[in-house]
Amino acid sequence: MHFEEARHFCGKSAEPFGIELRTGADGVGQWLTGDLAASQYEQAALLFAEGCDIPAVMEELGVSRAQAYRYQKQFRKSQSHDLTP
Numbered sequence: 527m528h529f530e531e532a533r534h535f536c537g538k539s540a541e542p543f544g545i546e547l548r549t550g551a552d553g554v555g556q557w558l559t560g561d562l563a564a565s566q567y568e569q570a571a572l573l574f575a576e577g578c579d580i581p582a583v584m585e586e587l588g589v590s591r592a593q594a595y596r597y598q599k600q601f602r603k604s605q606s607h608d609l610t611p
Contacts, residue, residue, distance in 0.1 A: 570597035571604070 532540035544565040546558045566587055573583050574597070583594045 567597055567600060570594070571601045574598060574601045 527545050528542040529540050544560045546560075547555055548558055549555050566589065569587055570583050570589075573586060578586070580591065580594045580598060583589070583597065584591060587594070589597075
């Protein structure tokens with residue numbers, strides 16, 4: 527969810543966020559919200575883990591080259607922490 531115009535609210539309230547509708551085991555729908563940047567990074571991390579390169583991540587997520595490189599750097603850093611005993 528991204529607000530193109532936010533005339534009566536600003537700051538944290540106007541920041542973009544992710545939203546998803548899931549159906550539980552009981553068949554009842556539930557709206558889930560979360561930090562858009564975190565969910566985009568998670569998607570980028572999955573793509574990098576599958577062997578995708580920067581241009582593929584840029585195209586898939588619709589992010590800038592700089593943002594894709596930031597996600598790649600964060601992914602590589604998380605991988606090096608996973609390997610540390």
